[in-house]
Amino acid sequence: MTASAAASAAAAAATRPGAPTLADVRRFAFRQGPGKGHLGEQHLVDDGAPTTSALPPRWARSSTGVPLPLGTHELLAATSYPGPREPGTLAAPVPRDRLGHLLTTAFGLQRREPSHRYADHRSVASGRAKYPVHAFLAQGPAVRYLDVYRHALVDVTPPGGAAALTEDGTSVLLAARYSDLPAAYGRMRYAVTEVELGVGLRSLCVAADLLGVEARLALDGGSTAEAEAVVRSAGPGTWSAPLAVRLGGLGPVGPSTVLPSPASGGSDPLDSLLEPDDPSVRDMAAVSSLRHGLPTGPPPPARGLPEDGPAGGTDWAQVLWNRTAGRMPDRLYGFALRPAEVSADCLADLLAWADRPPPDRLLAEVAGRVRLSVALQRVGGLPTGVHRVEGGELTPGPVRPRIMAALQPGFAQQPSPNTDSGMRHAAMVWVHSVDVDALLDDFGPPALGLLQLCLGWSVHGLCLAAAAHGLVARPARSFVEYHVQPLFGLPREETPVFMTVCGTSRFTEPMLDLRT
DSSP: OOHHHHHHHHHHHTTSTTOOOHHHHHHHHHHTTTHHHHTTOOOOOOTTSOOOTTOOOGGGOOSEEEEOOSOHHHHHHTSEESOOSSSOSSOOSSGGGHHHHHHHHHHOEEEEOTTOSSOOEESSOOSSSOOOEEEEEEETTEEEEEETTTTEEEEOOOTTOOOOOSSOSEEEEEEEBGGGSOGGGTTHHHHHHHHHHHHHHHHHHHHHHHHTOOEEEEOSHHHHHHHHHHHHTTOSOOBOOOEEEEEOSOOOOOOOEEOSSOOOOSOOGGGGGSSOOOHHHHHHHHHHGGGGGOOOOOOOBOOOSOSOOOOOSEEHHHHHHHOOOOOOSTTOEEOOEEOOOBOHHHHHHHHHHHHSOOSSHHHHHHHTTOEEEEEESSBTTOOSEEEEEETTEEEEEEEOTTHHHHHGGGBSSOOBTTEEOOGGGOSEEEEEEEOHHHHHHHHOTTHHHHHHHHHHHHHHHHHHHHHHTTOEEEEEOOBOHHHHHHHTTOOTTOEEEEEEEEEEESOOOOOEEOOO
16 A cells, blocks of 8 residues: 555545544644643653553453463473574464463563562563553454453453454454553553554564464454454443454364452452543544554564574573563662673664564555664674664764763653663663654554554564563653754654663562463
8 A cells, every 4th residue: 555545545534523633633743742841741650640550341350261371481481582484483282272372472471570669570561561452352252351360361241242353263452541551641641552552463473473373463444443342342441442463273262161260350449540531531542543544455464573683592481581671679760771781693683673564564654654773882892872774784873972871861760869760871772763744644644553553563572682682671752852853863853753772780689480
């Protein structure tokens, strides 16, 4: 599909009653991006404020479902990273368990850090460890919710039954819930949740590659509408437009049984947070819903592993265990890094993961408009400064010996007696940037959401590659665009839209293993 065809389809979608216009989306993009500081919409976040993070939907708290298989950790530990480039690196010993192992690989719990104030760590990258993306499994009329804490696919049991997909076979539906993030984020929750949808998509596709399962992303409006009906039937909540990923060659997971873990009951005190009367939430949902107007087309295979890159000398169980956004000791905020050399092989691996385009032709076209740059220090003998990424290779930019220290004031978390950001000691700071106005002109109102999906896809690749080499990789949306832009030598019209900070952690402690 050409950009003009995409824009025509998007324009038709935007004529739906109440749909945001192109001007509406431009204003929204500014308010949740560069304008958040100017308009006073970037508030201090109270980490003690309640959210709905880890709260299952109302009708996904039943006592029946299908337990997930055990032994995923052993399968991953026997699979070298990055493994063969063809699908099927990791073969489940029992075919009927393949889907369960796939879901656990993609979204399962990894560890609990005793002094960590946030949620338990999972396979998917998340800067705040709130994990706003939820996964549903649809097989014919059966709809189940992936509950990683109960290690089960829990039956969705609304009165009258859950909505069903017309598509035969197996589909995984991913949807982000805005109330899972602190309300003080305001409209910036849009960028965070949409990016994490892209993260979840990449994680699912990587797991499918490892298990030898073909995945296809159905991004058209019809598939989105059907998936949304399924998600909404799970109970109250304000959700993003969902993603529907079709998995081939898988049979039913089996009949439901009484789950060994107890149901969480009916109501929960946090349920009152699910549908807040908040104008920013309405704006976010409206902009996300523009994906309902995307045109129909044959979904191509969605491959998550990179095409090429050096071996990491580890296994997939260790990679997922290592994946971290960094941290500080208890009662301290931010993330701490220490100066350390990083090899040229590590850099090449990150470049290979970033170079894999997202699935779907339209997504790939949007991704082609995004520039990736990286600030380096102590990496593979390269000069400290900013480098451009072009065709999976680095093009040297200006030498700036103090680039990381210069970037520090633009980061949301500043060093203080109880906070660190680690930026000054980072080995790599990856910045995605794009001319947002030109992107909206050429692709129409849905382009803003497509952009976030592309960012999440790329960012999760960077995070996995960093973990393979023992590095912290912190996805970050909370930075001052006008501070970062000139330091990376970006043109005035090109806005930095996402940042990933990589380096060596200064803080470690014994951790509780939650893998199965």
